[in-house]
Amino acid sequence: MPKVKVARKSTSIDMTAMCDVAFLLLSFFILTTKFKPSEALAVVTPNSVSAKAAPENDVVLITIDKAGKVYLSVSDKNTNEKREIIKAISDAKSLNLSEAQIKAFTRSSSYVGVPFAQLPGLLSTPVDDLKKIKMDGIPVTDSANNQLVDWLHAAATAFAGRKMELLVKGDNDSKYPSFQGVLNAFKRNDLLKFMMVTNPEGVPKGSELEKANRDKPAVAK
């Protein structure tokens, strides 16, 4: 039996410091979380290895949902362009939209997914009812009645001279004819450069693109 007995020290650690750090981290993340704006149109976009960031301003966004319906919206910052677009459409199609309806279109996060005939009705619905109505989408599949052509023509005129980014956001399961209709609308307006919104995906190992990226120094975005 050893004569020297080691005095038993207390093994409880004061956890206050850890608690403090935990709450500091928590507050940091709460304050820096940006929630995605609740999308009225739920679209699952495909993945792509493309590494360019999607622009946020001066964007004309064309959304194709799962059922193949086509919707058009313009980035919120461009209220002047939105006004010009809706006025041009109103004149071209003799819709005689009232000031209130024009305001409804220039509102932020507004989008259009109806044929011209239903456009006045859509712009008259109050914001709270918008989520409930079912839109049929802008007709694009029939080449004789591709209404997207007119929308894009108005948009191109409104953005004349300035840079207009064309963005297509399609759902994975939407069938090709809708996309083809959108492409035809682009062609008829001579809009040859456009981008498609995708989710980021890693470059496959051993592929040519990976080798090209390795050899090339990083290009500034």
Added chain:
Amino acid sequence: MAEMDTSGGGGHKKGPGVKKSKKLSTRVDLTPMVDLGFLLITFFIFTTTMSQPTAMKLNLPKDTDKPEEQNKVKESGVLTLMLGKNDQVYYYEGTLAPDASNFKSSNFKEIRNEILTKKKSTDPKDFVVVIKPDKDCTYKNVVDMLDEMLINDVKRYATVEISDVEYQLIQRTEGVTK
């Protein structure tokens, strides 16, 4: 584990008439609070990453829509890919033989090898990939195929309308395999 000691020190003098107060333990166990704190942290860590907007874009080059581009290419350097339904890919090299002997089918995983073999065996300035989606394929198929062009560093490619002959061929092949 975590404790707050709020007993406030004992040893108050007993006044007259005060009954002997039983010192109750005022130790609060704060373990569940810290657990919740960590749970909330992990939640916010994960949601902060996810709220990044879908920030990638697939840029379609200008030559997609110019038909005159295709005429200047040697037919032997052309690989035509057709996109059918249910993620099926059909392809042939050069021009379609009258008896469709060079019409082959594949899927998205194997098509990469095909593209690479064709690319290696062709002169870079003659190598063109023509993508022909039919009306049953999905948007995802088209984007995946365009992605393959990027991955395999194909410099010239074009999206073209599918012809009736090719569509018939696809229908027949799918009819056989169904």
